[in-house]
Amino acid sequence: MLVRSAQEDRELAELNDPEERTERELAERGWAALPPEYRIPPQAPTLAEARAYCRRLAESHYENFHVASWFLPARLRPHFHSIYAYCRISDDLGDEVGDPEQSLALLNLWGGELDACYRGEARHPVFVALAETIRECDIPKEPFADLLDAFRQDQTVTRFRRMEDVLAYSRRSADPVGRLVLYACGYRDPEFFRLSDFTCSGLQLANFWQDVAVDYGKGRIYLPLEDMERYGVSESTIAGRLATPGFRDLLRFEVEYARRMLLDGMPLIRLVDRELALDLDLFSRGGLEILRAIERQRYDVLSSRPVVSKTRKLGLAMRAVGNKLLPFPNRARQAP
Numbered sequence: 001m002l003v004r005s006a007q008e009d010r011e012l013a014e015l016n017d018p019e020e021r022t023e024r025e026l027a028e029r030g031w032a033a034l035p036p037e038y039r040i041p042p043q044a045p046t047l048a049e050a051r052a053y054c055r056r057l058a059e060s061h062y063e064n065f066h067v068a069s070w071f072l073p074a075r076l077r078p079h080f081h082s083i084y085a086y087c088r089i090s091d092d093l094g095d096e097v098g099d100p101e102q103s104l105a106l107l108n109l110w111g112g113e114l115d116a117c118y119r120g121e122a123r124h125p126v127f128v129a130l131a132e133t134i135r136e137c138d139i140p141k142e143p144f145a146d147l148l149d150a151f152r153q154d155q156t157v158t159r160f161r162r163m164e165d166v167l168a169y170s171r172r173s174a175d176p177v178g179r180l181v182l183y184a185c186g187y188r189d190p191e192f193f194r195l196s197d198f199t200c201s202g203l204q205l206a207n208f209w210q211d212v213a214v215d216y217g218k219g220r221i222y223l224p225l226e227d228m229e230r231y232g233v234s235e236s237t238i239a240g241r242l243a244t245p246g247f248r249d250l251l252r253f254e255v256e257y258a259r260r261m262l263l264d265g266m267p268l269i270r271l272v273d274r275e276l277a278l279d280l281d282l283f284s285r286g287g288l289e290i291l292r293a294i295e296r297q298r299y300d301v302l303s304s305r306p307v308v309s310k311t312r313k314l315g316l317a318m319r320a321v322g323n324k325l326l327p328f329p330n331r332a333r334q335a336p
Contacts, residue, residue, distance in 0.1 A: 030106040033102070038089055041123065047128060050126070051082070053129070054082045054084070057081075076185065078129065083184060089110070091151065093151065101155075107151055107155075111145070111148050142176075158219050160222060160225065161225050162224050171197070185273070195264070197265070198264040199266070208223075209294055210301060227253065230250075243300035243301075243302050248298060248299040251301060258291060265284065269281050
């Protein structure tokens, strides 16, 4: 008697469902727009192969990863590689395909792989590595699933009425990353999560205000429409790259809002152990530097994109390196 696996049963059901066939066809077209190594392989790799895949992806895609990971204990680096690889590919499925329907199909397929991972049926290298991270660090599914929900929203929602709407989006697109980092480092305290959320949302707002022109070119505006109306800023202002006095006042207001969030999150740095504290300090101060770069351009983010100079980035990294070598007060210990 031939016995089919659960995965084979699901694939057979998909073949007999026209809607499932259409989604699979859309996903197939979406894969063609992405690096070939993103595809789901026919056979799951070994854990060693999967971890090597995630390490290559993390270290080749993210210029700051080498600096950040230098501060982490060696035992944690494979977990950060797998979490980063999951976030990287998830983001690319939503942002690099160029077709909302294809992106949605891919994100749904990726969500199915996440479900399979939690059932112990991982196939993709990312999920094979992530399954071990989930097991060792006892990470719930929610933050991974929240990220996918946010990337799905990106395909259909391109404007936000109020700041509360922007922050609701950030709670699913940015805050889960900080929570995953805390889980990987052994922290479970709700207060730590609350402070981390301030840092992650504040950093995302800083990136939004830095990239107003870039995001508009992708059809998105993250500036709250209510705030735009209050300062007399219309979409044509952004489209024409006109840094009017009203636009500059709007950006000044939004920059201060983001700065308050970043500062509200900084007490977390004093609560965690040295290695994570140095990473948090580096990224928090990086967000504040983005806001200072916007201020140096007198809030004109339309004629040119504000950037943090390489010299200043090096200064932040060297400051963190110096702190690593200094005596460090006792901190709250990791949860067992």
